[in-house]
Amino acid sequence: MTEQQFIPNLYTKTVETGKITWESPSNIALVKYWGKKNDQIPENPSISFTLTDCKTITTLYYSKKENNDEFSFEVFLDNEKKGDFKPKIETFFKRIEVYLPFLKEYHFKIETTNTFPHSSGIASSASGMSALALCLMSLEKQLIDNMDENYFNKKASFLARLGSGSACRSVEGDLVVWGKHENIEGSSDLFGIKYPYKVHGNFRNYQDTILLVDKGEKQVSSTVGHNLMHNHPFAEERFKQAQQNLSTLMGIIESGDLNSFIEIVESEALTLHAMMMTSMPYFILMKPNTLEIINKIWAFRKETGLHVGFTLDAGANVHMLYPEKEMKPILEFINNELVAYIENAHYIVDKIGLGASQIII
Ligand code: DP6
Numbered sequence: 087m088t089e090q091q092f093i094p095n096l097y098t099k100t101v102e103t104g105k106i107t108w109e110s111p112s113n114i115a116l117v118k119y120w121g122k123k124n125d126q127i128p129e130n131p132s133i134s135f136t137l138t139d140c141k142t143i144t145t146l147y148y149s150k151k152e153n154n155d156e157f158s159f160e161v162f163l164d165n166e167k168k169g170d171f172k173p174k175i176e177t178f179f180k181r182i183e184v185y186l187p188f189l190k191e192y193h194f195k196i197e198t199t200n201t202f203p204h205s206s207g208i209a210s211s212a213s214g215m216s217a218l219a220l221c222l223m224s225l226e227k228q229l230i231d232n233m234d235e236n237y238f239n240k241k242a243s244f245l246a247r248l249g250s251g252s253a254c255r256s257v258e259g260d261l262v263v264w265g266k267h268e269n270i271e272g273s274s275d276l277f278g279i280k281y282p283y284k285v286h287g288n289f290r291n292y293q294d295t296i297l298l299v300d301k302g303e304k305q306v307s308s309t310v311g312h313n314l315m316h317n318h319p320f321a322e323e324r325f326k327q328a329q330q331n332l333s334t335l336m337g338i339i340e341s342g343d344l345n346s347f348i349e350i351v352e353s354e355a356l357t358l359h360a361m362m363m364t365s366m367p368y369f370i371l372m373k374p375n376t377l378e379i380i381n382k383i384w385a386f387r388k389e390t391g392l393h394v395g396f397t398l399d400a401g402a403n404v405h406m407l408y409p410e411k412e413m414k415p416i417l418e419f420i421n422n423e424l425v426a427y428i429e430n431a432h433y434i435v436d437k438i439g440l441g442a443s444q445i446i447i
Contacts, residue, residue: 094185104225104228111442113135114399127275139439146195147197160194161175196221215253244277262281297403297424299376318364348407351395395408
């Protein structure tokens with residue numbers, strides 16, 4: 087598919103007012119997206135687990151307005167008006183207007199809430215932008231005669247990508263690929279697709295326990311970090327490596343080989359942070375406790391033979407990934423040995439999930 091296919095024909099119906107609610111989960115990348123071209127096109131393909139409990143719930147209220155000169159909207163987070171969210175959404179609306187030409191015809195009230203604490207260091211852009219994109223798609227669906235589910239999901243993911251790259255991987259579950267990979271049929275730089283091949287039973291209900299090492303604001307945003315991949319001395323090799331790692335991971339997803347899974351996923355996480363440390367200007371998002379935890383995980387794994395590995399996103403928090411059947415001893419290990427390294431002993435037990443859903447009230 088091309089961008090052109092997401093530009094609608096003339097709308098055949100009209101709707102005056104109403105509201106739509108979607109909940110959309112966060113996701114955690116196994117092969118990381120780090121580096122992008124213009125228009126949110128990734129430099130390499132990525133693959134992620136969609137989560138279940140870490141999600142954003144967004145209600146979009148819409149009412150037709152008189153003039154169509156400009157965007158008109160207000161944003162609320164947890165019932166509080168959020169003026170500082172407006173520029174990001176304004177930019178998003180500008181980027182997607184050509185694909186949703188009704189945007190200036192309505193006044194919108196966007197009410198949003200996250201199930202995870204706002205200041206948890208968990209990025210809400212993936213779940214937030216995908217939830218908003220899905221609400222807008224539900225509105226568009228009412229303006230035309232027939233929209234099939236496949237097109238709906240693809241376009242929602244396509245729009246979400248224009249809000250935040252990783253958001254395009256939050257529409258569906260349980261494993262989602264975004265970015266063209268020659269061995270993955272249907273993969274595209276424009277939107278995420280559900281991983282189309284066999285997934286071994288070892289990954290069913292795979293767990294992600296998120297240790298909140300640092301709840302503060304990030305010093306360097308992802309967007310700035312992505313841009314530092316332009317002229318980065320290791321960029322080309324990194325983009326090639328991500329392609330290769332995804333190929334290797336495909337075999338692992340089929341065979342269920344958890345040791346090899348851990349090896350690729352941990353290497354991806356450390357490579358992501360290595361890219362940050364070797365950018366110019368360079369920066370470090372891990373904290374001393376991130377490293378303490380990583381070392382503890384390695385020692386625990388060696389001692390017990392359990393299949394717990396870690397990944398990191400663009401921050402200090404540690405995502406511990408492990409199969410459901412090993413949950414009990416791993417949670418004990420977290421409670422006994424790791425809580426000392428996390429802020430207010432705060433961690434979130436989440437797992438792989440099936441994607442966003444509309445809430446009909
Ligand atoms: C490290 O999707 O937050 O989490 O497209 O600029 O909004 P923008 O960036 P964003 O980057 C996420 C980067 C990452 C890796 C990943 O999720 O693949």
